[in-house]
Amino acid sequence: MLAYALKRLAFLAISLVVASLVIFLVVEVAPGDPASYMLGINARPDTVAALRAELGLDLPKHERYLSWLAGMLRGDFGTSYTYRAPVAQMVAERLWVSLPLALYALTLSTLIAFPAGIYAAARRGRAGDMGVMAATQLGIAVPNFWFAMLLVLLFALKLRWFSAGGFPGWETPLLGLKALTLPALALALPQAAILARVMRSSLIDILHEDFIRTARAKGLSRRQALWRHGVRNALIPVLTIIGLQFSFLLAGAIIIEQVFFLPGLGRLIFQAITQRDLIVVESVVMLLVFAVIAVNFLTDLAYAAADPRLRSRT
Amino acid sequence: MSGSVETQSSGAAKALLEIDRLSLSIHGKPIMTDLSLSIAPGEIVALTGESGSGKSMTALAAMGLLPHAARCTGALRLDGTDLLGLSEDRLCGIRGREIGMIFQEPMTALNPVMRIGDQVAETILVHRAMGRAAARARAAEVLARVGLPPERVPPARFPHELSGGQRQRVVIAMAIALRPRLLIADEPTTALDVTTQAQILDLLRDLVRAEGMGLMMITHDLAVVSEMADRIAVMRGGEIVEQGSTRALFAQMRHPYTRQLFDASGHRADLPQARAGAPLLRVAEVTRSYPGPRRALFAPRPGLIAVNGVSFDIRRGERVGLVGESGCGKSTLARAILGLEPVQAGEITLDGQPVLSHGRPDPEVRRRVQVVFQDPYGSFNPRHKVGRLVSEPFHLLPDPPRGAARDRAIAEALTAVGLEPGHAESYIHAFSGGQRQRIAIARALIIRPELVIFDEAVSALDVRVRAQILDLIADLSRQYGLTYLFISHDLSVVRGITDRVLVMRAGEIVEQGPTEAVFDKPGHWYTKSLLAAAPILPRLSGGGDKDAEQPVA
Numbered sequence: 001m002l003a004y005a006l007k008r009l010a011f012l013a014i015s016l017v018v019a020s021l022v023i024f025l026v027v028e029v030a031p032g033d034p035a036s037y038m039l040g041i042n043a044r045p046d047t048v049a050a051l052r053a054e055l056g057l058d059l060p061k062h063e064r065y066l067s068w069l070a071g072m073l074r075g076d077f078g079t080s081y082t083y084r085a086p087v088a089q090m091v092a093e094r095l096w097v098s099l100p101l102a103l104y105a106l107t108l109s110t111l112i113a114f115p116a117g118i119y120a121a122a123r124r125g126r127a128g129d130m131g132v133m134a135a136t137q138l139g140i141a142v143p144n145f146w147f148a149m150l151l152v153l154l155f156a157l158k159l160r161w162f163s164a165g166g167f168p169g170w171e172t173p174l175l176g177l178k179a180l181t182l183p184a185l186a187l188a189l190p191q192a193a194i195l196a197r198v199m200r201s202s203l204i205d206i207l208h209e210d211f212i213r214t215a216r217a218k219g220l221s222r223r224q225a226l227w228r229h230g231v232r233n234a235l236i237p238v239l240t241i242i243g244l245q246f247s248f249l250l251a252g253a254i255i256i257e258q259v260f261f262l263p264g265l266g267r268l269i270f271q272a273i274t275q276r277d278l279i280v281v282e283s284v285v286m287l288l289v290f291a292v293i294a295v296n297f298l299t300d301l302a303y304a305a306a307d308p309r310l311r312s313r314t
Numbered sequence: 315m316s317g318s319v320e321t322q323s324s325g326a327a328k329a330l331l332e333i334d335r336l337s338l339s340i341h342g343k344p345i346m347t348d349l350s351l352s353i354a355p356g357e358i359v360a361l362t363g364e365s366g367s368g369k370s371m372t373a374l375a376a377m378g379l380l381p382h383a384a385r386c387t388g389a390l391r392l393d394g395t396d397l398l399g400l401s402e403d404r405l406c407g408i409r410g411r412e413i414g415m416i417f418q419e420p421m422t423a424l425n426p427v428m429r430i431g432d433q434v435a436e437t438i439l440v441h442r443a444m445g446r447a448a449a450r451a452r453a454a455e456v457l458a459r460v461g462l463p464p465e466r467v468p469p470a471r472f473p474h475e476l477s478g479g480q481r482q483r484v485v486i487a488m489a490i491a492l493r494p495r496l497l498i499a500d501e502p503t504t505a506l507d508v509t510t511q512a513q514i515l516d517l518l519r520d521l522v523r524a525e526g527m528g529l530m531m532i533t534h535d536l537a538v539v540s541e542m543a544d545r546i547a548v549m550r551g552g553e554i555v556e557q558g559s560t561r562a563l564f565a566q567m568r569h570p571y572t573r574q575l576f577d578a579s580g581h582r583a584d585l586p587q588a589r590a591g592a593p594l595l596r597v598a599e600v601t602r603s604y605p606g607p608r609r610a611l612f613a614p615r616p617g618l619i620a621v622n623g624v625s626f627d628i629r630r631g632e633r634v635g636l637v638g639e640s641g642c643g644k645s646t647l648a649r650a651i652l653g654l655e656p657v658q659a660g661e662i663t664l665d666g667q668p669v670l671s672h673g674r675p676d677p678e679v680r681r682r683v684q685v686v687f688q689d690p691y692g693s694f695n696p697r698h699k700v701g702r703l704v705s706e707p708f709h710l711l712p713d714p715p716r717g718a719a720r721d722r723a724i725a726e727a728l729t730a731v732g733l734e735p736g737h738a739e740s741y742i743h744a745f746s747g748g749q750r751q752r753i754a755i756a757r758a759l760i761i762r763p764e765l766v767i768f769d770e771a772v773s774a775l776d777v778r779v780r781a782q783i784l785d786l787i788a789d790l791s792r793q794y795g796l797t798y799l800f801i802s803h804d805l806s807v808v809r810g811i812t813d814r815v816l817v818m819r820a821g822e823i824v825e826q827g828p829t830e831a832v833f834d835k836p837g838h839w840y841t842k843s844l845l846a847a848a849p850i851l852p853r854l855s856g857g858g859d860k861d862a863e864q865p866v867a
Contacts, residue, residue, distance in 0.1 A: 210422040216379055217417075218437040218488060219410030221402070228436070229425045307427055308472040 004311055008300045012293055019289040020072075024065050027282050033057075037276040038081050055081070068282070077283040082275045087283045090268065095287075097167055098257075098265040101180050101187070102249035108188035109195055109245065116192070117199025117238075122226055124204055132196065139193025148186035148259045155182060165261035183260045187253055191245045198241050202234040209233070235306045243299035247292040329391075330355045330528040331376065331496050336388035338368075338375060338552075345371055346552040349388070353528040355495065358519070360531045360543035360560075362575070364776040365747075368552040369532045373498045376530065377415055378405040392496065411441045414489030418501035420481035424473040430484045431457065431469025437491040456487045460517060478640070479510035483517070490521060497522065498530045503538065507639035507803060512847035515542055534776065536579040537806075537849035540564060548572045564852050574778060580851050581781035582810030583788035590813075591630035594797055595651065595765055600624045600660035602646055620646040622821035623660070628765065628797060635812035635829060636801045637844070643821040644801050648769050651799070653680055664765065681710035684758035688770035691750055694742045700753055701738030704728065707761045727756040730793070731786060748779035752786065759790065766798040772807060784811055805848050809833050817841045 035051040036043060052058045056067065071078060077087035120132035156164035162182050170176045206212065207230055215225040254266030265284060272280035304310045329352035338346040346368045353359045361369045374380050376390060378397055390397045392412060397405070409415075417423045425433060434453035438444050444452060454469050460483040473481055482502065489497060499518060503511035519542060522529045533539055539546055540560060547557035548571065556569040567573045601624075603617040621643045628634050638644050649655040651662055653675030662669045664679045684707060687693045694703050701724050708714035708723075715723055725735035731752040742750060751771065758766050768787070772780045788811065790796055802808050808815055808829070815832050817825040817840065825838040836842045 210417060210419055211425045213379065214415075214417060214423045214485065214488070215425070215436075217377055217409055217415040219406050219408070219440050220436075221406050224440065229428070232427050233425065309426060309474045 004304055005301060008297055012297045015293050016290060019293070020069060020286060021065070023282055023285050023289065024068065027278050028061065072283070072286065078279040080272075080277055080280050082272075082277045082280075087280050090280065091265070091284060091287060094263060094265045094268045096170065097180075097262055098250060098253065100176070101184055101253060101262070101264065102246060104177070104180055104184035105187035105191065105249050105253075106242065106246055108184055109191040110242065112188065112192035113195035113199055116196040118203060118226070118231065120196070120200040121203035121207065121230075121234075122223070129200075132200070136193040136196050139189050140197075142190070144186050144190050145255045145259055147189050148183065148256055151182045151186055152259070165259070167262050180262075183253070183256050183262060186259075187249055187256055191249070195238065195241055195245070199234065199238050202237045203230055206230045206233045232306060236303060239299055239302050239306065243295050246295050247288075250291055251288045328355075329353065330357075330393065331530070332389075332391040333372070333376070334389040334391065336372075336375065336386065336390055338371060338380070338384055338386050340381060340383050340385075344552060345384070346375075349552075349554055351547055351554065351557065353496065353530055355528050356522060356526045358522055358529045358531055358542055358544050360533060360539040360546045361549055362533060362536060362539050362546060363549035364534060364575075364778065366551075367549040369534075369549055370500055371552075372549075373415065373500050373530065373532055376496075376498060377409055377413060378402075379409075407441070410437050410489075410494070411443070411492050412494050413496045413498060414492075414494040416482075416485050416489050416497065416499040416502045418504050420478050420485055420505060423485050424481055426473055429470050429472060430462075430467075430476070431471075433484065434469070434487045434491050437488050441492060443492055453487070453491065456491045457484070460484075460487045460490070460521075461513070462487070477510075479506055479514065482506060482510075482514055486514075486517065486521075490525070490527075493525055494527065496528045496530065498532070500532045501534070502531070504533065504535070508805070508844055508849075509639065509847040511538075511849070515849075518542070535849065536576060536777070537851045540852045541849050548575065576851070578777040578781040580806070581777075581784065583781075583784040585633065585788045585811060585813075586792045588633060588813045589631040589795060593627045594630045594632075594665060595628040595799075596661075596663045596666075597627070597647075597651065598625050598661050598663075600647070600650060600657050600662060602643075602650055602655055602657050619821050621650065621657075624818075624821070624823050625660070626816055626823065626826060628799060630764070630797055631795050632797055632814060633791065633812045634799050635808035635815040636799060636818060637803065637805055637808050637815060638818035639803060639844075642818045644818055645769060647818070648685070648767050648799070648801055651767065652683060652685055677710055681707070681761055682764040683767065684761070684763040684765075685767040685769060686751070686754045686758050686771040688773050691742065691747075693754060694750070696742055698741075699738065700728075700740055700742060700745075703742065704738065704753060704757045704760055706757060707763075711761060723760055727760040728753075730759065730790065731756045746779075747775055748782060751775060751779075751783055755783075755786065755790070759794070762794075764797060766796055768798055768800045768802075770802055771800075773802065773804065780807070787811060805833070805844060817844070 033048075033052075035048050035055060035057060039048055039051060049058075056064060059067075068078070075088055077091065079085065080087050080090060083090065116132050116136070120129040123129045152164050155161045162178060167179050168175050203226070207226065212225050212229055215229045216222070220228065251266055251269070253264055254270055256262070257264040257266045265288075269281060269284045271277075272284065331353040333349055333351040336346060336349040337344065349368075349372060351359065351361075351372075361372060363369055371380070375384075375386065376397070378400070380386070386398050388398075392408070397408070400408070424430070431450060431453050434456055435446075435449040438449040438452055439446065443449070450469075454464050457467070457469055458464065462480060462483050467476065467480060473484070476484065486502075497518075502518065503514050506514060515538065518529065518531075521527060531539075531542060543560050545557065545559050546563045547554045548563075548569065549555070550571050556563065556567075556572050558566075563572065564576070567576060600621055601619065602621040603619040605617060624643075624647060626634075636644055636647070646655060650657050651669065653662075653669040656670065656673060664682055667676065667679050669676060669679050669683070701721075704724050704727055705720060708720070714720070721738075724738050728735055728737055733749065733752055733756070737745075737753075742753070745753065754771070772783050775783060784807070787796075787798075800808060800812050812829050815826065815829045816823050817832065817838065819840045825832060825836065825841045827837075832841060833845065836845055
């Protein structure tokens with residue numbers, strides 16, 4: 001198990017280095033010079049050159065890559081071209097919204113999907129199963145911003161349980177959590193629909209396995225066999241989907257952030273791209289890549305925890 | 315549920331399980347009709363017959379695990395209680411406690427993510443027979459009883475860390491953990507090697523005798539039946555056509571079907587004399603190894619040697635057998651001969667030309683070797699018509715026949731294997747297992763290969779179908795003078811269909827020679843142990859029934 005984890009960790013480090021190189025090069029070849037963009041079209045060439053020197057844009061590429069990398073390792077992501085503020089600070093503020101939102105949405109999605117998927121698998125072909133399947137079909141088909149608008153209409157405007165948008169900060173944690181509830185739910189519903197379907201089909205496959213019949217022959221009831229032998233075996237594909245969904249939720253919440261006026265990562269990166277704030281784009285993308293790779297690492301560990309056969313296969 | 319001892323002593327032949335005119339239908343389609351059978355404590359009753367005869371359904375009926383759509387009439391009494399009338403709750407209380415069941419596939423019958431000790435203890439815990447600690451101790455004890463002592467195979471192991479035979483022992487341990495009075499074993503050794511099979515059969519016999527359990531043993535293998543059972547019931551099409559004590563049944567065989575099964579089990583095709591000519595295939599010092607899993611992060615990967623320095627020749631017109639247990643490297647060797655596996659050392663040549671040139675199969679050589687696999691269904695594309703399937707090897711030819719010539723070739727190949735030319739227009743699902751294997755043979759023969767490899771080609775077939783396919787191979791041998799390599803784990807089959815035999819163990823050929831000589835006077839200890847472990851059909855001596863020692867196969 002330890003060897004397995006170490007090997008995964010080595011892969012993680014290598015992936016990060018490769019990703020950083022790719023991100024740096026892609027941003028490099030993107031057209032547009034940040035210095036002239038910041039100063040406007042009427043800027044004098046010597047002013048632009050001075051700014052380029054100040055930003056370090058005139059250094060050779062490999063030096064800039066290394067200093068960018070070294071900076072990130074120290075937690076120094078550089079200074080935003082447009083806001084003249086440290087990128088690390090800007091990202092950290094946004095992360096305090098986006099990360100809890102993603103985790104919240106993922107928790108909700110799992111809490112909805114597991115019972116729904118297991119219920120449907122246990123009642124395969126009967127009314128309950130068909131109900132779940134119809135609901136998940138709807139959940140996949142309807143875009144999440146539409147859910148968001150419906151949730152706002154119902155819970156914010158009509159019932160007045162939640163506010164329609166904005167984020168009060170984490171001074172009062174409960175208020176912060178409350179503000180994230182509707183966005184998290186809007187994000188979670190389509191994800192839950194997908195996850196429930198994966199859970200259902202995976203569990204149905206497992207229920208046809210010979211060892212379920214063995215369990216029944218030991219005297220386990222249908223329900224006991226499903227819970228004790230079915231669910232854990234059905235987890236592998238489900239964990240894969242959960243890992244993919246987390247990555248998506250972290251950065252893909254941009255539309256939901258717009259609908260609810262949330263200061264999240266998605267909006268930050270959107271603004272940075274429109275303003276040619278390359279250093280912010282680089283840093284946020286690198287951060288997201290790191291998050292995705294880290295989540296993959298955790299998913300790999302979760303696989304090994306769920307399935308002992310993977311532990312010996314390093 | 316105690317007091318079985320009293321009920322037992324009240325009558326000598328008091329039945330433990332009594333199946334009384336049991337009929338079963340699924341969606342109105344009759345599966346079993348008027349089945350009557352009884353099993354006494356300490357008795358081994360075998361249910362035998364071909365696939366689809368209703369053997370497994372009988373077992374599932376006794377367990378109350380029939381599919382939802384199944385409808386039963388009649389009675390199925392365990393100690394006088396009719397199981398058919400019981401609620402699901404009551405049945406859960408009986409399964410595992412009063413009746414234990416052992417399944418065919420030890421590889422898939424265990425939960426892969428649960429430790430074996432826990433799986434055995436679960437049988438005890440689910441019936442609340444003991445506390446958690448006591449259940450664990452009992453599980454370890456039962457595992458030791460079935461031959462998995464904790465010091466050699468700790469209960470903390472996972473199923474994937476065990477061999478097939480060991481897994482089957484775990485399945486048996488789960489079934490007997492609460493000392494059930496009835497044990498049902500559905501083809502318990504079919505998926506195992508002969509030597510393992512012999513050990514598992516010994517274990518079962520021993521358990522039944524020691525614990526006074528009744529055993530319902532389901533198997534298609536008459537040789538196993540004859541060695542194990544006190545009584546035999548022969549099933550066909552959902553009915554018992556004949557039943558009686560093992561000795562009497564084999565002596566009389568009143569029903570023609572029993573006789574057919576028996577004859578087919580010991581069937582030996584009438585193989586024409588070999589006309590061995592010049593060497594065709596030459597396998598010289600071939601070694602094939604796979605990189606194993608790394609033990610540590612940067613340690614070199616240890617090699618798994620599947621084939622180790624194997625050499626042999628096959629002459630034109632020769633029929634050579636290759637026997638050995640699973641994992642011995644038979645199939646790897648076959649794949650290497652087909653040019654599907656690179657080899658690390660040695661060379662394989664056909665008529666002097668290497669089968670692999672520059673790491674790729676040489677098409678010139680490739681078209682002269684064809685193969686027939688075990689699974690007749692899995693090796694066909696279900697979306698193609700038989701005509702297209704059979705003519706697949708044509709793509710190996712530089713100038714394949716087209717149009718009428720192609721149709722003629724297909725018709726000829728189908729006729730040669732005993733099918734109709736009209737079958738070319740059907741899809742593969744319309745055919746039975748035996749017909750599919752005929753189609754596979756037609757496909758192999760259509761481009762007139764010089765060497766055919768039969769890789770467990772008859773292992774998945776029922777005995778009577780197997781006999782027909784073996785006859786077909788013998789016929790084709792006569793007509794076309796086939797040269798083939800016949801790979802099988804089944805010694806009796808190899809004996810009847812080959813001139814020369816190679817015995818393989820752990821990647822090496824430990825013995826080779828003329829088939830009859832090797833079987834009559836095995837030289838290597840491994841060949842001897844294989845032959846000793848193989849179950850033997852009783853010899854029939856003109857109505858006599860004694861001394862079932864001489865092998866027929």
